[in-house]
Amino acid sequence: MKVKLKIWRQENAEAKGSFQTYTFDKVAPEMSFLEMMDAFNTQLITEGKEPVAFDHDCREGICGACSMYINGHPHGPVSGITTCHLSMRHFKDGETITVEPWRAKAFPVIKDLIVDRSAFDQIQIAGGFISMNVGGAPEANSIPVKVKNADEAFDSSVCIGCGACVAACKNASAMLFVSAKVSQFALLPQGRVEAKERVEKMVAKMDDLGFGNCTNTYACEAECPKDISITNIARMNREFFSAKVS
Amino acid sequence: MTKLNSKIPEGPLAQKWSLYKQNAKLVNPANKKKLDIIVVGTGLAGASAASALGELGYNVKNFCYQDSPRRAHSVAAQGGINAAKNYRNDGDSIYRLFYDMIKGGDYRAREANVYRIAEVSNDVIDHFTAMGVPFARDYGGGLDNRSFGGVQVSRTFYAKGQTGQQCLLGTYATLNRQVSKGTVTMYSRREVQDIVIVDGRARGVIVRNLITGEIERHSAHAVVLATGGYGTIYYLSTLAVNSNASAAWKAHKKGAYFANPSFVQIHPTSIPQLNDYQSKLTLMSESLRNDGRIWVPKTKNDKRHPNEIPEEERDYYLERRYPAFGNLVPRDVASRAAKERCDTGYGVGSTGLAVYLDFKDAINKQGKKAIEHKYGNLFELYHIITGIDPYVEPMRIYPAGHYTMGGLWVDYELQTTIPGLFAIGESNFSDHGANRLGASSLMQTSGDGYFILPYTISNYLADQIRIPHIPTDAPEFEEAEKVVKERIEKLLAIKGKQTATSFHKRLGRIMWDYCGMSRNEEGLKKAFGLVKELEQEFWKDLAIPGDEKNINQELEKAGRVADYFELAELMITDALNRKESCGAHFREEYQTPEGEALRNDDEYMYVAAWEYAGKSKEPTLHKEKLEYKFVEVKVRSYK
Numbered sequence: 001m002k003v004k005l006k007i008w009r010q011e012n013a014e015a016k017g018s019f020q021t022y023t024f025d026k027v028a029p030e031m032s033f034l035e036m037m038d039a040f041n042t043q044l045i046t047e048g049k050e051p052v053a054f055d056h057d058c059r060e061g062i063c064g065a066c067s068m069y070i071n072g073h074p075h076g077p078v079s080g081i082t083t084c085h086l087s088m089r090h091f092k093d094g095e096t097i098t099v100e101p102w103r104a105k106a107f108p109v110i111k112d113l114i115v116d117r118s119a120f121d122q123i124q125i126a127g128g129f130i131s132m133n134v135g136g137a138p139e140a141n142s143i144p145v146k147v148k149n150a151d152e153a154f155d156s157s158v159c160i161g162c163g164a165c166v167a168a169c170k171n172a173s174a175m176l177f178v179s180a181k182v183s184q185f186a187l188l189p190q191g192r193v194e195a196k197e198r199v200e201k202m203v204a205k206m207d208d209l210g211f212g213n214c215t216n217t218y219a220c221e222a223e224c225p226k227d228i229s230i231t232n233i234a235r236m237n238r239e240f241f242s243a244k245v246s
Numbered sequence: 247m248t249k250l251n252s253k254i255p256e257g258p259l260a261q262k263w264s265l266y267k268q269n270a271k272l273v274n275p276a277n278k279k280k281l282d283i284i285v286v287g288t289g290l291a292g293a294s295a296a297s298a299l300g301e302l303g304y305n306v307k308n309f310c311y312q313d314s315p316r317r318a319h320s321v322a323a324q325g326g327i328n329a330a331k332n333y334r335n336d337g338d339s340i341y342r343l344f345y346d347m348i349k350g351g352d353y354r355a356r357e358a359n360v361y362r363i364a365e366v367s368n369d370v371i372d373h374f375t376a377m378g379v380p381f382a383r384d385y386g387g388g389l390d391n392r393s394f395g396g397v398q399v400s401r402t403f404y405a406k407g408q409t410g411q412q413c414l415l416g417t418y419a420t421l422n423r424q425v426s427k428g429t430v431t432m433y434s435r436r437e438v439q440d441i442v443i444v445d446g447r448a449r450g451v452i453v454r455n456l457i458t459g460e461i462e463r464h465s466a467h468a469v470v471l472a473t474g475g476y477g478t479i480y481y482l483s484t485l486a487v488n489s490n491a492s493a494a495w496k497a498h499k500k501g502a503y504f505a506n507p508s509f510v511q512i513h514p515t516s517i518p519q520l521n522d523y524q525s526k527l528t529l530m531s532e533s534l535r536n537d538g539r540i541w542v543p544k545t546k547n548d549k550r551h552p553n554e555i556p557e558e559e560r561d562y563y564l565e566r567r568y569p570a571f572g573n574l575v576p577r578d579v580a581s582r583a584a585k586e587r588c589d590t591g592y593g594v595g596s597t598g599l600a601v602y603l604d605f606k607d608a609i610n611k612q613g614k615k616a617i618e619h620k621y622g623n624l625f626e627l628y629h630i631i632t633g634i635d636p637y638v639e640p641m642r643i644y645p646a647g648h649y650t651m652g653g654l655w656v657d658y659e660l661q662t663t664i665p666g667l668f669a670i671g672e673s674n675f676s677d678h679g680a681n682r683l684g685a686s687s688l689m690q691t692s693g694d695g696y697f698i699l700p701y702t703i704s705n706y707l708a709d710q711i712r713i714p715h716i717p718t719d720a721p722e723f724e725e726a727e728k729v730v731k732e733r734i735e736k737l738l739a740i741k742g743k744q745t746a747t748s749f750h751k752r753l754g755r756i757m758w759d760y761c762g763m764s765r766n767e768e769g770l771k772k773a774f775g776l777v778k779e780l781e782q783e784f785w786k787d788l789a790i791p792g793d794e795k796n797i798n799q800e801l802e803k804a805g806r807v808a809d810y811f812e813l814a815e816l817m818i819t820d821a822l823n824r825k826e827s828c829g830a831h832f833r834e835e836y837q838t839p840e841g842e843a844l845r846n847d848d849e850y851m852y853v854a855a856w857e858y859a860g861k862s863k864e865p866t867l868h869k870e871k872l873e874y875k876f877v878e879v880k881v882r883s884y885k
Contacts, residue, residue, distance in 0.1 A: 012796060028523060035523045038747065045745050045800065050791045053799055055313060057486040059526040061627065062411055063317040085630050110457055111797045118434070121314050125426045129419035130378050134298045134696050135369070137376035141333065144387025154380040154405060157412060161316055184378060191378045 001027035001088065004096040005040065007052055013110050019098075033076060033086040034059060034066060054113040059084040061225065064160030067167070068113055069100040074164035074223045082162065082225045102163050104172035106210045117163050119209045120177060127201035128181045130191055149187050156183040158226045165220035165228075171212030176220040178206050179236035180228050186239050196243040203240055250503070250855055250870045253657040254358040259876045260340075263362045266658070270701055271708035278303035281707050282466035282715065284451055286438050286493050288315030290410075290688060291671025292472030293417040294695025300424030302700060304707075307464055308421070308430055309453060311437045311488060311802075316418045319474060319486040320691060323410025324531035324624065326392065326402035327374075327688035329367040334391055338399040340364045345877055347686060350396045350576050351651070351679020352829035352845065353879050354506070354853070356872065358658060359676045366697040367689050371403055373696060379416040381405050392620075393536050394684035396576035396884070402685045407531050407624040413688050417695075436462070437802065438493040439730040441469060441500050441667065444722045448667035451493075452726050454734075456802065459795040461730055463723045465716035468666045468703055471497060472695065475650035475672040477510065479810050479817070480762065481754025483647035484516055484529040490806040494654055494673050495813055502662035503855040503868060505655035505675035507813065508821035511682055511830050512763045514580035516646030517631055518600040527646040528631055530603070531624055532684040535573045537608035537617065538641070540564050540580070542601050546591040552602055552640050563587055571884040578681040578830040578843075579884060581645035585763050586841060588644070595642050604640035645763060649687060651678040651830065652820070655855040655870075659702035660694060663855075666710075668703060670694035675853065680829025734794050737804050742787030746803035749784045753777065753807065757814055761821055766834040770822045774815065781811040816856055816865060823867065826850045847879060 002025040010017030024040045031039065034056050041051035057065040066083040070076035076086040091097060099113065107115040157180070165176035182199050185191025191198075214233060221230040255262045255269075273281065281304050285296040288310040296308040310318060332338040343364040348355060375381065375389070381403050382390040391400040405412040424430040435456040442450040442465070450465035476491035477483040498504045515530045541560045548555065563583055565572045575583075584601050587593060594600050609617055614637060618625070625636050632642070654662050654669040656676055661668050671691035678686065760773035784807065790800045827836045827843035828850070836844045853870040 028521065030521050031523045032525075035525050038525060039523060042745055042747070045789050045791055046743070048791065051800060053797050057312060057317055057488050058319060058322050059487055060322055060528045061630075062322050062408070063312070063319070063486060064314075065312065065317050081630055114797065117313060121316075121422070121432070121434075124419065125422040127426075129423040130376065131423060132373075132376045133301055134373060134420075134700070137369075137372040140331070140372045140375040141388045143375075145383055146387060147383050147385055150380050150383045153378070154382075154412075157380050157405075157415065158408060160411075161314065184380065188378050188380065190376055 001029060001093045003027055003091060003094070006096055006098045008100045009052070009112055010109050011111065013108060017109065027088055029087070029089040031088045032059070032084060033068070033070070033088065034084050036088050052113060053111045056084060061085045062160060064162035067102050067115065067162055067164070069102060069167055071098055074102065074167040075225050079222065080225060080227055082160070102167035104166045106172065106174070107163060107166065119211070120161050120163065120174070122209060123174065123178055123202055123205045124181065126205035127198040130185060131194060143189050145188060153184045153187040156180045156187065156228065156232055159228055160226055162225065164223050164225060166211065168219040168223035169212065170217065170219070171215060173214045173220070174206050174211040175214040175233050175236070176224065176228055176230065178202050179232035182236045182239055183232040186235065195239060196246060199236060199239045199243050250655070250868050251657060252356065252870060253659060254356070255658065259357065259361050262358050263365055267701055270705040273704050273708050273711060275303050277711045279305065281305065281710060282307065283468050283470065283703065284309070284464055284466040285470045285472060286451065287318065287472035287474060287673070288312070288421070289318035289320035289472060289474055289671060290414055290417055290691035291673070291695045292318070292470070293414070293421045294692050295470055295472060295670060295699050296430050297417065297420040297424045298696050298700045299703070300427070300429035302704070303429065306424070306430040307433060307466065309433045309436045309438060309451070311435065311456065313434055315421060315432060315434065316415060318414065319489055320414045320688070321411045322486065323688050324407040324529060325394065325533035326404035326409045326685040327370070327413060328394070328401050328685040329371040329403060329689065330364055330401060331368055331371060333389060334400045336399045338401050342399065343367065343401065346397045347677065347683055348679070348877050349882055350683040351681055352843065352882050353679065353847070353851065353874065354828055354872065355677055355679030356853070357874060357876055362698065363677050363690050363693045366693040369697050370689060370692045374413055374416050377416040377420060379405065379412045381412070392533055393574060395532050395535060395574045395580065396571070396683045402533070404533065407533065407621055410688060413692060417692065438496070440496045440726045441493070442722050442726045443500055443664060444716070444720055447665045449716045450718065450723060452723070452730050457797055459798065461727055463718035463727060465718045465723070467707055467710045467713060467716065468668065470668045470670060470699065470703070471654065471673050472671045473673045475653065476810070476813060477647045477650055479754065479814060480647035480758050481751050482519060482524060482527050484513060484527055487525055490809070491813055492806050492809045494669070495809045497654060497662065497664065497667060499858050501664045501858070502667060502669070503655040503857050504652070504816060505853050505855045506652040506680070506820065507817045507856065508761065508824065508831055509651035509680050509829065510647060511577055511649040511651060512581045512645045513648035514577055514584055514645050515603060515643040517628065518595060518597065518642055518644035528627065529646070529648065530628060530641060530643055532577065534603060534621060534624060537620070538573065538603040538605050539607060540573055540601055540603055542587045542592040542594060552594070552604070561592070568884045575884045576681055576683060581763055582832060584645055600642040600644045602640035603643045605636060606640070609637065647758070647762070649682055651675065651680060651682055655853065659705065660699055661702065661706065666706065668699060670699055680831055734801065737788065737801065737808070738790055738794060740785065740788045740790070742789050744787050745789055746800055746807050749780065749788070750803070750807045750810070752780055753810060753814060756780070757817070761818055764832045764834050765821050767822065770818050774818045777811060777814045777818065784808065784811065819865065820854055820856065823854060824850055
């Protein structure tokens with residue numbers, strides 16, 4: 001298989017980037033997208049050129065490191081998966097594939113396809129936790145939790161923090177990411193104690209960092225590799241308004 | 247010869263940890279603020295230690311190579327976390343968990359350490375639950391459990407097939423709380439290049455800022471390594487592809503003994519390698535063996551579709567060989583049994599290197615919905631990667647490099663042979679002997695970080711309160727930084743033709759073939775020579791484009807591979823030295839007529855702790871004799 005790769009190249013955070021087009025003919029349909037990039041980089045290195053820098057680590061869809069915007073979609077054209085699970089069998093021989101970094105004011109490009117997502121850490125640091133000291137926890141079964149609540153909290157908790165929601169949104173909003181964490185804790189009795197302060201602090205931090213507003217386009221939900229539901233955003237809005245009026 | 251002192255407290259097994267805590271020295275809150283601790287790694291071990299130490303009031307600096315602490319590879323652990331809660335009333339207890347681990351480790355782990363981890367396991371579950379980790383529950387609202395290999399009780403807590411993710415994100419949250427309070431400072435995208443020793447004590451690290459390329463000096467009163475295992479030495483493994491042993495290896499070269507390096511767990515149920523481009527093997531959780539049955543056709547080279555092979559023509563070989571434990575035998579036993587079937591020609595799939603893991607009976611009995619609820623994400627993952635729907639057709643699986651029981655030698659206080667240098671989680675050797683039981687890894691990493699290290703490191707730091715902040719302009723820092731910079735220059739100056747990854751693949755192949763699931767003297771000796779040759783080629787023909795002043799992922803890889811050559815030699819040396827089979831270490835020369843591991847307790851009931859003697863010099867072996875005072879040492883049988 002042969003493809004044309006149109007890739008965003010940018011030397012560092014300060015440099016001005018641009019698209020470079022390459023031809024690569026050593027593509028096998030059974031490769032993952034990242035394995036195709038590995039093979040392409042090997043070719044660049046052999047030619048004495050600098051390989052394309054990109055974030056990746058677990059390569060099993062759970063660490064959230066990989067972050068390529070492929071043909072207009074975060075993590076590529078197949079829904080419900082991360083870039084590392086995207087198979088080359090979804091592309092055609094001779095196809096031009098455009099690969100860009102996440103584009104968002106709060107996620108500046110550091111090099112090529114690598115962006116700085118530390119803004120997500122900062123939102124979590126602002127309040128994404130339960131303030132319980134080590135050693136202070138009660139017996140695990142002393143607080144029963146309904147299966148429904150536990151399951152819903154789990155569904156919200158599977159976010160991998162990759163940032164695809166932000167990259168997909170025309171406003172670069174982080175609402176899906178923030179609401180997933182707010183929801184997980186809001187649904188569990190252990191998280192209720194600090195629910196009000198948590199949502200206020202996390203939302204304030206999100207706004208500070210330059211993420212945009214939510215205008216209900218649902219692009220985030222459509223592109224989330226973990227199928228996080230936008231009902232989380234509705235839940236966060238409820239939590240936020242009730243925090244403000246209480 | 248240095249005498250290894252494991253510092254195991256006196257007293258009855260069940261009281262050792264309490265007695266230790268009663269007698270351990272404390273540091274008062276005002277003094278804690280004046281003491282600095284470096285923690286390397288942000289997986290469950292590192293992040294739990296950093297947050298627990300931050301809570302106590304120490305100044306903690308926490309490092310990780312990833313862009314965020316949340317990405318450390320604990321995140322990928324699937325099946326669950328063990329604890330001796332006995333919520334199922336099925337006969338579990340702290341002693342039973344301890345006993346299962348000692349037996350599972352084939353009597354090559356230290357009794358006192360194992361008992362202690364079993365003891366704190368319940369605290370770990372309480373803590374995670376309080377932190378909002380959404381473990382699976384039953385309809386009464388209590389926590390649910392499932393079963394794992396090598397045990398006859400259900401003691402595993404889980405969050406679908408994403409237990410590691412949930413535990414790590416819970417711990418990442420506790421870490422963030424400390425960052426918000428200013429007790430922990432996070433340094434991400436930093437990779438440790440060396441450990442700095444001042445007057446015989448660990449006092450700091452030299453790190454490379456992976457974005458700017460800058461070499462930074464960081465000092466502390468104590469250094470904690472929580473850097474995980476070295477399974478990526480095989481190149482293809484279930485680990486994150488950037489996982490590496492470099493920090494632990496640098497510590498070894500600075501004087502920390504490395505224990506049982508050849509004890510590597512090959513996990514039985516991974517998705518088999520499908521092609522040569524592959525960069526990674528994806529695990530299918532052991533929890534699947536609760537409901538899945540493993541089989542191969544009874545006829546060699548049977549090319550029929552699995553669904554067309556009738557029941558009577560299937561060999562459920564684990565159920566046949568091990569009727570008492572069946573599909574839930576420990577990992578080493580299951581892996582070897584799969585290898586045996588494939589080596590003798592019964593393997594399936596295009597390569598013949600796979601066996602079936604079949605859910606047909608479970609789906610018929612419990613319904614598709616129940617199976618989906620328990621393993622939904624794993625089935626989906628399998629479907630995405632292979633294109634095969636496991637609800638309709640059995641999974642194909644094969645063993646893959648997964649976990650390293652070996653690691654830095656530590657005493658009861660989790661301190662290495664370098665004073666002030668601690669190793670926790672997978673980076674140490676202490677709790678799993680020659681084979682780790684499933685769901686014990688999350689338990690050990692979080693137990694070490696949250697509940698054990700905070701006590702033992704305080705006992706060390708109590709004597710350090712008069713030492714002011716360690717200056718980083720000391721000659722030892724200067725020298726360490728110089729050595730680090732010189733090595734980077736040397737790597738960049740090679741300007742050869744082959745990539746670091748191509749060398750890594752070749753090294754991995756040698757290790758997999760000769761120092762993997764089974765080993766023999768001839769093969770190991772051959773491998774030793776092959777590794778040496780490959781290492782020489784690496785230093786002559788490595789290609790790294792670009793320079794050190796920017797993000798340079800090829801330089802990062804090259805540094806890790808360079809260290810792996812040296813570690814590979816030590817693994818082979820250790821495997822050659824241990825002339826017995828135990829747990830995951832299977833020497834073909836030492837087996838029973840039925841093909842089971844044959845231990846030699848008279849000569850090898852010890853921990854092999856290796857001391858670095860210099861480049862290309864034979865390392866010195868130190869033996870820590872293992873004494874079993876509380877369990878009877880038996881032949882390990884799952885029949």
